[in-house]
Amino acid sequence: MAASADITVGSWNLKHLGWNNEKRLDAVADVAKGADLWALEEVMDDNAVTQLEGELERQTGEEWSSMISHTVGRSSYRESYAYLWRDSAVEYTKGAVVYLDPGDLFAREPYLAEFREKGTGDTIAMAAVHIVYGDNRADRTPEIRELTSIWEWMREVYPDSARVIAGDFNLPPSDSVWQPLRDTGAQPAITHGATTLSETNGQYVSLYDNFWYDPAELSVTGTGIVRFPEILNIDHATARDIVSDHAPVYLTTGNAQARFSGADELAGEGGQAGGPSCIDLDTATTSDLDRLPNVGPARAQDIIDGRPWASADDLARISGIGASRAHEIAASGLVCGT
Numbered sequence: 358m359a360a361s362a363d364i365t366v367g368s369w370n371l372k373h374l375g376w377n378n379e380k381r382l383d384a385v386a387d388v389a390k391g392a393d394l395w396a397l398e399e400v401m402d403d404n405a406v407t408q409l410e411g412e413l414e415r416q417t418g419e420e421w422s423s424m425i426s427h428t429v430g431r432s433s434y435r436e437s438y439a440y441l442w443r444d445s446a447v448e449y450t451k452g453a454v455v456y457l458d459p460g461d462l463f464a465r466e467p468y469l470a471e472f473r474e475k476g477t478g479d480t481i482a483m484a485a486v487h488i489v490y491g492d493n494r495a496d497r498t499p500e501i502r503e504l505t506s507i508w509e510w511m512r513e514v515y516p517d518s519a520r521v522i523a524g525d526f527n528l529p530p531s532d533s534v535w536q537p538l539r540d541t542g543a544q545p546a547i548t549h550g551a552t553t554l555s556e557t558n559g560q561y562v563s564l565y566d567n568f569w570y571d572p573a574e575l576s577v578t579g580t581g582i583v584r585f586p587e588i589l590n591i592d593h594a595t596a597r598d599i600v601s602d603h604a605p606v607y608l609t610t611g612n613a614q615a616r617f618s619g620a621d622e623l624a625g626e627g628g629q630a631g632g633p634s635c636i637d638l639d640t641a642t643t644s645d646l647d648r649l650p651n652v653g654p655a656r657a658q659d660i661i662d663g664r665p666w667a668s669a670d671d672l673a674r675i676s677g678i679g680a681s682r683a684h685e686i687a688a689s690g691l692v693c694g695t
Contacts, residue, residue, distance in 0.1 A: 362474030362481060362575075363613045364446050367392035367583075368523035368566060369605035370487065372597075374409075375402025381599040386412040388585045388600070391617035391640075392607050393446040394472060396485035396523040397439040400425060406439045413441070420444040426455050426468040426485075438468035438485040448473050450480060452514055462503045464489040467524075469507075471515050477611065481575065482515035486524030497527050498534045504569070505537045519575035521568055525603065529564045543569045546580040550639070550665040552604045554586065558593045566606045579609035581640050581664060583617045587693030588637060607640075614642050635693035638666040650689050651682040 367389070374380065374397065382405070389395060390413055400406060406423050413421045422444055428435040442449070453470040456463070467486045474481070484507055488500045504522060511520045522543075528534060530545035546568035551561035561584075570577060583605045586596040596602075607615050617640040636645050638660060646657035659675045666672065669687035673680040686692060 362479040362519075363476050363611035364394055364474050365392040365607055365609045365613050365615045366394045366396075366481070366483075366521065366523070366568070367605050367607040368396045368398070368485070368525075368568060370398040370525040370566060370601060370603040372399055372601040372603065374400050375405030379599060380405075382409050382412050383416075384589055384600050385409060386416050388583060388588060388605065388617065389413060389441070390417050391583070391615055392605075393443045393613070394481075394483075395439075395441040395605075396483055397441060398436075398485060398487040398525050400437040400439045403437070406441065410441060417443075422449070424449065424453060424470070426453075429455060429463075429465040429468075431464050436465060436487070438487070440468075440470055440472075440483065440485070442472065446475055448475060452482070454514075456484070456507060456510075458503075460503065462499050464500070467507060467522075469511065469514070471518050474610075480515070480518040481610075482511050482518040482520050484511060484520075484522045484524075486522055486526065488525065488527045490527045494528065494532075494534075501526065501528060501532075501534045502537060505541060508538060508541055508543060508569075519570065521570045521575065521608075523568045525566050527565050530567055538569060542571045542573060544572065545569055546577060546608045547582065547606055550582050552582055552606060554593045554597055554602050554604065556593065556597070560593075561604065566603055568606065568608050570608070576610055577608050578611060578613070579615065579661065580607065581615060581617075582606055583615075583640050584637055584693065585617075587635055588617060588640075590635070615640060616642070618642070618645055636691050637693045638669065638672075639664050649691055650685050651678060652686065 403425050410421045410423045423441045426438045428437050450471045450473045456466045458466045465487050467484045469484045471482045552566040553563045555562050643657045669692040670683050672678050673683040
């Protein structure tokens with residue numbers, strides 16, 4: 358029977374978190390508070406994770422916890438992974454370990470740990486991964502193939518837990534190299550969309566960030582890509598500079614709902630943000646979508662079921678909305694990017 362934990366799990370490549378690169382941790386936390394458990398990639402300094410944890414506590418008024426792997430990497434460029442979680446919803450249970458990598462296939466060995474959702478007591482075993490980019494696809498495929506071994510090893514180490522591999526894979530889930538992992542019963546949480554912020558404002562490219570899980574083990578009830586520049590009301594150039602060049606991804610389990618909205622930390626700063634938060638069609642909750650014209654609870658659920666959306670005008674394909682009502686939604690100014 359699939360685990361029915363009620364939490365939102367996120368994964369985020371935070372682009373050199375901890376380097377002296379003018380990253381705004383308050384803006385990072387403004388987005389990160391929307392999930393309960395995070396796998397973080399590209400951590401460059403332990404203190405930055407501690408500071409991010411403190412910022413989350415300041416913004417939410419709740420206790421958070423974190424843990425960080427030792428540095429991994431084959432060259433002078435080295436990084437760490439981290440897990441970050443909301444104490445009221447999640448607790449660490451056991452098994453935090455960097456994968457031993459018997460074939461020495463990973464440039465950055467994945468970081469694994471098991472967590473318990475406090476409401477149901479169900480456990481989830483996580484593996485945080487950052488696949489090497491290299492010069493071409495061939496450089497990435499050995500690590501992707503080895504994920505099948507990690508997947509099977511996780512069943513031995515965490516026999517009673519639902520398994521999730523999260524991270525930046527540098528190959529889309531449609532690539533044929535994933536077939537061995539698919540053959541084990543694993544599948545990607547996100548199959549459409551893109552997660553890398555293009556230098557062209559408003560555009561995203563490459564579905565590289567994702568989760569792999571087995572639906573027989575974990576009841577995933579929602580997934581999405583968090584278009585955080587729209588949440589923070591900043592352009593892509595600013596977002597890449599002060600937050601990350603990757604959009605985080607999330608999945609919800611059981612009755613959990615993602616809460617990626619209501620960013621406040623950049624409001625009023627040089628016109629970058631301000632006013633009521635826009636509604637992101639790909640991340641908003643049912644109640645947020647219900648604020649849109651011509652959208653009630655039933656159509657809000659249709660919007661959630663139809664994700665991802667390229668624009669508000671595409672809502673015309675939902676029965677009962679049509680082109681004219683979709684145009685009214687777009688013209689309302691409530692939807693991010695309109």
